Amino acid sequence: MIIVEPKAGYPSDHLVDREYTLVQSEWYKEHDYEAFLNGEPDYVVFNGNDYGLTEHPLLAKVGDTVRIYVSNAGPNEVSSFHVVGTIMDRVYTDGNPRNIQYGIQTVMLPASGGAVVEFTVTEEGDYAIVTHQFNHVAKGASAVLRVTIDGTDHGGTAMSH
Secondary structure: OOOOOOOOOOOOHHHOOEEEEEEEEEEOOOOOHHHHHHOOOOEEEEOOEOOHHHHEEEEEEOOOEEEEEEEEEEOOOOEEEEEOOOOEEEEEEOOOOOOEEEEEOEEEEOOOOEEEEEEEOOOOEEEEEEEOOHHHHOOOOEEEEEEEOOOOOOOOOOOOO
8 A cells, every 4th residue: 555645634634643554455266367357255355364453453542533544455346444333534535635525334445446534433342344245354354443441452352333
């Protein structure tokens, strides 16, 4: 992922406490061009690892505004990017500060698409980060944002939102 921030920054820069990057991508059967062109991916992952960000969650503290730079590298599948238990306060489609939407639950990202999403976490717990194509969550596209009082990892308990 390459992040090119606007020269003047984002209008919400002063509100952001934590920033993370997430890249969704797919893995197909090795050395099988036919699978790449026409098959279902064997894995759909965030940051190159299936479930890696559930084992080593992103962290925030209660009251933090979180910014996630998210990219769907593809090469083939759509991502319905969603953080369970939140409403995204601001979404900058393709990272462009002029392409702003407010109050979004799920961000549709085509292959090669991206966005900058921002939201504030108000309660402790584990917030699942997924693509809402749940067949892809089952193949590894899942992460956790762990929110605690002080923003450190206490081992956490799963909390549904």
